[in-house]
Amino acid sequence: xxxxxxxxxxxxxxxxxxxxxxxxxxxxxxxxxxxxxxxxxxxxxxxxxxxxxxxxxxxxxxxxxxxxxxxxxxxxxxxxxxxxxxxxxxxxxxxxxxxxxxxxxxxxxxxxxxxxxxxxxxxxxxxxxxxxxxxxxxxxxxxxxxxxxxxxxxxxxxxxxxxxxxxxxxxxxxxxxxxxxxxxxxxxxxxxxxxxxxxxxxxxxxxxxxxxxxxxxxxxxxxxxxxxxxxxxxxxxxxxxxxxxxxxxxxxxxxxxxxxxxxxxxxxxxxxxxxxxxxx
Numbered sequence: 045x046x047x048x049x050x051x052x053x054x055x056x057x058x059x060x061x062x063x064x065x066x067x068x069x070x071x072x073x074x075x076x077x078x079x080x081x082x083x084x085x086x087x088x089x090x091x092x093x094x095x096x097x098x099x100x101x102x103x104x105x106x107x108x109x110x111x112x113x114x115x116x117x118x119x120x121x122x123x124x125x126x127x128x129x130x131x132x133x134x135x136x137x138x139x140x141x142x143x144x145x146x147x148x149x150x151x152x153x154x155x156x157x158x159x160x161x162x163x164x165x166x167x168x169x170x171x172x173x174x175x176x177x178x179x180x181x182x183x184x185x186x187x188x189x190x191x192x193x194x195x196x197x198x199x200x201x202x203x204x205x206x207x208x209x210x211x212x213x214x215x216x217x218x219x220x221x222x223x224x225x226x227x228x229x230x231x232x233x234x235x236x237x238x239x240x241x242x243x244x245x246x247x248x249x250x251x252x253x254x255x256x257x258x259x260x261x262x263x264x265x266x267x268x269x270x271x272x273x274x275x276x277x278x279x280x281x282x283x284x285x286x287x288x289x290x291x292x293x294x295x296x297x298x299x300x301x302x303x304x305x306x307x308x309x310x311x312x313x314x315x316x317x318x319x320x321x322x323x324x
Contacts, residue, residue: 112301114151114294116140117178117215119166119206120185123255124157126278128267133275138282139290148294154178162188163202170206174213180293181210182286184220184255186239193228196235203239207247216293218286219244220255252289255281 118124118136126134132141140153156173158165166185183206189199203219210217221240226233244251256273258280259265265277273281 117181121161122159217249
């Protein structure tokens, strides 16, 4: 009897509290399906994430295609090797620097010039230099043959053999035309000069009409021997004689590479020059 008056108010308070809680919960908005998607963020964000990932993959693939390795083989004699100038002053070294300045970041120019090289000697080492797997070969040979007075027919036959082997190896060939002094007789000089445009036409290769154009015979651009260019002479050869012929070939090569997913298993050469053979 003593406790009943005290317990009754507690029960009333409990009932009142439960009533208020039920009323409040009844006023709450029922979450719909759209709110659930927004709260967890998964469903709404997934399509955007997938699109971004696809765009990233496409960009990466495009970059890989554009940066596919390009190997240019500079093949020839002392005019290619750069006899008498520093290693960074010969034409292959200057050409690589210039190409990278023009945006060809993954280009490699391999210097395979050999002082004293004749067309016969060059043919004999083709298997060796083709290990570089060149995309493009700039072939400049014949001057030493002319100095020795080697028969023009022999020189031409060797150049044709070299071009054919390079083409069979998958390389585009750019042939550097040569001219010689008149001290060997006008008939020999004319016959020798005619080799290069004839080979270029018959074998469908690009021709640099005269590799030393603008440099040959200029004492300011040649060393004391009046044969081999200085660094400044090679700069002119690169900018004025080689690049105008080479760049269209590079554009065609890039267009061809763009049609492939990635250039297949092309090893990049580990050196910018082939192992040196005994120079003559």
